[in-house]
Amino acid sequence: MGIKKVYSSITEVVGNTPIVRLKKIEEKYNIKTQLYAKLEYLNPFGSVKDRIAEALVEDAWKRNNYNKDTIIVEASSGNTGISIAAVAARKGLKCLIVVPESISDERTNMLDLLGANIVFVSEGIEEAIRTAKEFTDQVKNAIMTCQFENKINVNIHKKTTAKEITKSIKNIDYFVSGVGTGGTITGVGEVLKKKNPNTSIVAVEPWKASVLSGKQVKSHGIQGIGVGFLPKILNIKLIDYIFRAKDHEAIEYARIMAKTEGIAVGLSSGAAICAGIKLGEVINNPFKKILIMVPSSAERYMSTELFDNKSQPLSELVELFGHPESDTINNLDDQQKIEQQDPVL
Structure with a gap:
C-alpha cells in the first residue's frame, strides 16, 4: 500500500485498518x-480507541468551549x-486520565510520555469513573469526555469501522468483539444487522466478570473488557x-x-x-465467515503474564530439535582422521 498523500495531523491517519484472513489458524485447527x-x-496510537478520541474531545469542546486552561x-x-x-x-490541551492501578506498565508509560496527568484508583474502572466525575465537578475548566455514556462512541464506529468492514467483506455471518464500553460492538453490530439481519453478534467478556451472562463480578486479568457493569x-x-x-485462554490464544x-x-x-x-x-x-475484532497489540502487555517464559536453556533446545545422526558424527570423525594423516588432503 503506497503513500497517497501528506497528512496535516496524526489524527487524519486514524482508521482504514486492514482485515487479514487467518489461514494458518484455520489450517492449524482444521477449521x-x-x-x-x-x-x-x-491505528497510529495503537488501538481501536484511536477512532473515538478526537470525536470525544471535539464533543467536549462543543459542550463547553475549551481554552488553554481546559483539562x-x-x-x-x-x-x-x-x-x-x-x-x-x-x-x-491539558489532560487527566484516571486509571485502575492494575493496568500494565506500558499503558502508564505511554500516558506519561504523551503528557497526561495520571490518577490511580484501587477498585477498578467504576471507581475511576467516579473519581473522574468528582474532579470534573470540582475544577472549573475540567471537561469529561465520558466514553462509557457518550453516543459519539457508537456513532464513530458506525461511520468508520462498520463502513470499512462492509466494503471489505460481503455477508459476514458472525461478528466477534470484546465488550468494554460497548461502543465497538454496538456501532458495528447495528450496521451489520441492518445490512444483513442474519448476521450474528458475538460478545466476548471475561469469565470472572460476566455481567452480560448475569454472573458475579470478580477481579480479572483481561484488560480492556469486562468493566463490571452495563455501559449506557x-x-x-x-x-x-x-x-x-x-x-488463561486470553493469554494462550494471544500466543497462538x-x-x-x-x-x-x-x-x-x-x-x-x-x-x-x-x-x-x-x-x-x-461458506460461513467470522470476523474478529483485534483492538490492541501485544506491546501494550509486555509487563504481563503474556510475556512470561521468554527463554529456554540451550540444552533443552538441542534436545527439542534433536542431535545429528550418530552415523553422520562417525563419518565426520573418520574424515578428520584422514585429514590428520594426509596433509595433502
Whole structure:
C-alpha cells in the first residue's frame, strides 16, 4: 500500500485498518469456516480507541468551549486514555486520565510520555469513573469526555469501522468483539444487522466478570473488557451469543495468534481470538465467515503474564530439535582422521 498523500495531523491517519484472513489458524485447527481479523492496533496510537478520541474531545469542546486552561478528563483502563492524551497533546490541551492501578506498565508509560496527568484508583474502572466525575465537578475548566455514556462512541464506529468492514467483506455471518464500553460492538453490530439481519453478534467478556451472562463480578486479568457493569451505550438487544473467556485462554490464544499467524495481539484480542476459533470449530462450514475484532497489540502487555517464559536453556533446545545422526558424527570423525594423516588432503 503506497503513500497517497501528506497528512496535516496524526489524527487524519486514524482508521482504514486492514482485515487479514487467518489461514494458518484455520489450517492449524482444521477449521473449514473462514476466519478474519480486523487489526485495529495498526491505528497510529495503537488501538481501536484511536477512532473515538478526537470525536470525544471535539464533543467536549462543543459542550463547553475549551481554552488553554481546559483539562480534558477521562476514566480509562488505558487505551482510550492514551488516544485522548495524544489528541490533547496535538491540540495543546491539558489532560487527566484516571486509571485502575492494575493496568500494565506500558499503558502508564505511554500516558506519561504523551503528557497526561495520571490518577490511580484501587477498585477498578467504576471507581475511576467516579473519581473522574468528582474532579470534573470540582475544577472549573475540567471537561469529561465520558466514553462509557457518550453516543459519539457508537456513532464513530458506525461511520468508520462498520463502513470499512462492509466494503471489505460481503455477508459476514458472525461478528466477534470484546465488550468494554460497548461502543465497538454496538456501532458495528447495528450496521451489520441492518445490512444483513442474519448476521450474528458475538460478545466476548471475561469469565470472572460476566455481567452480560448475569454472573458475579470478580477481579480479572483481561484488560480492556469486562468493566463490571452495563455501559449506557451498549445495545444488549444486538447480542446473539456471549462467550466467556478465562484469563488463561486470553493469554494462550494471544500466543497462538503470534506463533501461528505472526500477529502479536493483546489480551482482550486473545480472548476474542479464542471465541472466534472455538466458534469456527463448531460451525465448520466453508461458506460461513467470522470476523474478529483485534483492538490492541501485544506491546501494550509486555509487563504481563503474556510475556512470561521468554527463554529456554540451550540444552533443552538441542534436545527439542534433536542431535545429528550418530552415523553422520562417525563419518565426520573418520574424515578428520584422514585429514590428520594426509596433509595433502
